[in-house]
Amino acid sequence: MVKFLMHGCNGKMGRMITEIVKGEESAAIAAGVDAYTEVPNEYPVFDAIEKCDVDVDVVIDFSTAKAVDGLLDYCVAKKLPLVLCTTGLSEEQLKKVEEASKEVAILKSANMSLGINLLLKLLKDAAKVLAPAGYDIEIVERHHNQKLDAPSGTALALADSINDELDNEYHYVYDRSQVRQKREKKEIGISAVRGGTIVGNHEVIFAGTDEVIEFTHTAYSRSVFAKGAVEAGKFLAGKAAGMYDMGDVVGL
């Protein structure tokens, strides 16, 4: 039985994971951490990670970027593997994640769904053919009106996957309103839409002359992320220090 610490347990994702783990025979949530503790929980919940003294095997995190520094310190101190799903981390925090991965196993993924992780691979083939043929690349993401970060971590991961394939020669453009000039060839435009309860929608557009190819992924429920996170948690238990991704879990 793999014992999880659910960091951000009372948020939208934390609550979804709590439900999904109830149907698991090989995993359980042994404790939670959340800044908001005014709701009943079926496991002990602490309002700060430093206060958690429950013995666990893996930490699953869906919280907020502000909480990630303390989380990394805790995982390193306790030698705990970490499934890091919070998005919107600063450059400094991303460096801290790399440093921490020298001490403990860290699986960092902006999107735990199978579909997006497959798309990260498919886009490399598309980019290899379409970018040299002059196709412009644009990404549009849509999320609910409670989301704090923009663009989404997934949009950035999709852009990075394409750019890696193109020798990192492309730069990202987030806002066209401040300059009056045509788009450059080697840019990836990234646009964010926020509204209602949209769970997550990502479109990658390759626009050529008289031809457009679009790849679209739509999450209709947070369960696709939650199921991926639980599988990732089971996978990471007992793993050696280092950086892992969802490709390692789903065999891509």
Ligand SMILES: NC(=O)C1=CN([C@@H]2O[C@H](COP(=O)(O)OP(=O)(O)OC[C@H]3O[C@@H](n4cnc5c(N)ncnc54)[C@H](O)[C@@H]3O)[C@@H](O)[C@H]2O)C=CC1
């Ligand atoms: N990698 C993936 O597949 C996905 C990643 N996310 C990311 O996960 C994060 C959380 O998403 P949601 O659950 O939708 O947000 P949410 O706002 O519903 O939940 C976040 C929870 O973290 C708690 N929190 C705040 N400060 C804390 C602290 N210092 N320590 C512990 N908990 C604290 C909040 O009280 C809240 O309950 C976001 O960054 C989001 O972008 C969301 C969905 C999928």
Ligand SMILES: O=C(O)C1=N[C@H](C(=O)O)C[C@H](O)C1
């Ligand atoms: O905040 C969300 O809701 C989501 N965040 C992730 C991101 O920023 O990419 C993943 C998913 O799209 C939902």
